[in-house]
Amino acid sequence: MLDSLLSLAIWTPIVAGVLILATGGDSNRDGQRTLALIGALLGFLVTLPLWSGFDAKSAAMQFEEIAPWLPAFNVRYHLGVDGISMPFILLNSFTTLLVVIAGWEVIQDKVGQYMAAFLIQSGLINGVFASLDGVLFYVFFEAMLIPLYLIIGMWGGPNRVYAAIKFFLYTLLGSLMMLVAMVYLFFQSGGSFEILVWHKTALTMTAQLLLFGAFFFAFAVKVPMWPVHTWLPDAHVEAPTGGSVVLAAITLKVGAYGFLRFTLPIVPDAAHELTWLIVTLSLIAVVYIGLVALVQADMKKLIAYSSIAHMGFVTLGFFLFNPLGVEGGLVQMISHGFISAAMFLCVGVMYDRVHSRQIADYGGVVNTMPRFAAFFMLFAMANSGLPATSGFVGEFMVVLGAVKVNFWWAALAATTLIFGAAYTLWMVKRVVFGPVANTHVAEMKDINSREFTVLLLLAVCVLGMGLYPAPVTDVMHTSVNHLLQHVAHSKLAY
């Protein structure tokens, strides 16, 4: 049982999803919802032993599973996690649980397919984080596009078709480049698709730069980094609330994770060589996208841009090549997972009542929904990086890490604390405070117990991580140091 924890984490939700599909159409909505809840809960429970049984002192891969899968190409079903990937499996399974609860009443059309899509997607994403074989990684990496494509396209807003296709093609472009890179690495490493073997494969500078380009394409689109971010605001705006939550909380993290698992250790010399590029793009994301967020009239779009800015922090942290930076980036990823999920859920709560995402359509929500307003305020504070929330920890670590490398980088990065506060709090001010703006707002009912539970869970995570982040950083510490030692050594071949 303990030997196949990762397989369980991957397959439990997928099997649950397929079972839900097998129950048929909309005649059995409640059964499907219950089944989805059971599946998501089970899926979350099987990931808990990953945390409790994890040996934080070891940088080696843990909970490994190896089985031949496609011997013709030497592809293996090789799973394993280290301190970098393990937290994301938990985060993903947790988010799926929230999404299932959040979509309980909101989704009335094709409930079974909705729930199944999220559960299958959850299993596939766990597969992405657990794969140690290149092809296996690629299979999960690309397969997860399919459920999300359907989620955006089937339950999204008016312009959903455009957004779904744009999202799909954009990300596919990146991943196809990566596929060629992987096949190339297969031959360079003497016939292996093992990611850990690739870490040790010596490569020439030209090869490293080309591979860097291919991986950069794949992951930068997913993160997304400026200037390949344009699919994200469209996708977010059109996606249903659950889709936005998963997109922001998890799929963006896959891109950043790729940098740590592929780019840095496989092509370290190219990574050092091109640090300027990543840092520049990250800082542009932080500063420029922060300004763009400021002028958004659509709440979802605003949060989408804020996500891009926050992810800029993550990539900046990774390319500082010091423990504070990388760990800060990872903490930021997890924290952003909670906060962005919460923000999108909050917008979803309002959207369900008023059916508008425009800031201008709201005002004085606190008068009609005081409990909700309190939550919204808390998450907004966290989004702007208030100390004692999780948003602060990661940003602070990255800024500290950046100061060690280059003061001006740190100075520019720190502007996010200003811009972040400006666009988030200004939005909250316009939406939540002031007199009741119109009859719609006057008719809004405060959150029910289901919404309360979801938001409370997230609030606990946000505050818990903000007050005491040590459990998270402890898990990562050894793995991050190991990675940085590896990256510090050149593996150039001549």
Next chain:
Amino acid sequence: MTFSMPDLAPALPEIFVLGMACAVLLLDVITRNMRMTYVLTLLTLAGAAFFTAFTAQPEMRLTFGGQFVDDAMGDLLKLMAYFATFAVAVYSRTYLEERGLLRGEYLVLMLLALLGMMVMISANHFLVLYVGLELLSLSLYAMVAFNRESPVAVEAAMKYFILGALASGLLLYGMSLLYGLTGTLELPRLAEAVHAGVKDQMILAFGLVFLVAGLGFKLGAAPFHMWVPDIYQGAPAAVTLFIGSAPKLAAFAFTMRLLVDGLAPATGDWQGMLAVMAVMSLAIGNLAAIMQTNIKRMLAYSTISHMGFLLLGVLSGTFAGYTAALYYAITYVLMSLGGFGLVVYLSQNGVEAEHLDDYKGLNTTHPWLAALMAILMFSMAGLPPFVGFYAKLSILQALVGAGWLWLAVVAVFFSLIGAFYYLRVVKLLYFDAPKAEMPVYTSTPDAQALLSANGVAVLALGILPQPLFTVCITAMQATLQ
């Protein structure tokens, strides 16, 4: 001159199919019992599969004075061709019945076309190859024109016939040039002669150009693809289903026999031509498919791009490449059977489900059929975890392994473009609301069961891709030893 009886055992399946085709024809004339002839056709296919599997031997066997070869690759392709023909018969039964096309002659033509494919697959001699090809082509011309009341179908048949005849002429011309150069029509001897060195490289190159052009026609690869969209669109959907599936296996065998068995020493010469054809097919197929509103036409262009991919495997010139191309051919036929099979299945009760709009909102009315279609579309787009992904992966791997990195990048680029029109079909199925007057589909249990198995196989082979690869590798090893 003494006549010695050739060993008939390697050709047993062919003899059986020929005999049964005659039996079906006679039975049809005598009894006019459609049910009986239909069942007999299916039994013929099962019997042929039995003979092929039963007589399969690991080593290659030659007969008819070395003109006919029975090897592992041939057996595999034939088995797949039986399956494809079987599926075609099951999928199209209601379609044909409804339109009054299900007649004995139709089934006989189908069996004869299959026989033509089998001969092509097993040919070891230019003339045998040609005879097989003509048997296949003539049967197909007649099948396209089978609905003689439809002007579109007759026009398509005419086009097909004229262009097909032109292609056959090109092939014959190429063959005669090579014959003049080497003095032999037998493929292994041709290889020896070319290997030993020919007097005039120019004639070899000319012969090769004609052969490759003829081959391009038969495969439907650009720039010889003009007939494909028109025929696919004009022919009755059931015939399109047939043309789009099994003959591709024969065309692949044809390519392998001609270029790899017969002209291996001239690999460097034909590699360049195939590279041009492959890139053009990928470009034209994928770009033109985007603009189509007719699903048959769209799938026709998609076929062209798939043939481009298949050629990429062949032109890599390595064992890995040939295996990848074999795998690609088999999986493509599986996907194409499912795709066209659904088009045929949904064309019922007087409706021709030809326009993309006919698929709007299928998920709302028939979720399972929509899911099958989506699986096939994603698989054709080459997305994991469907079998189409491994087909593309193996081709890419062969290309990079043979040092054609740039071709791999080109192939990937066009795959991205191709993804768009497959996604558009999924969009119609899932995102759009059904049309106001949605036709009622009567479910046919046998066709639906086989279609489901077909779709699920595309997914299952994607989750567990190894078995089919093992089969392909073993077959290719036995053939190219």
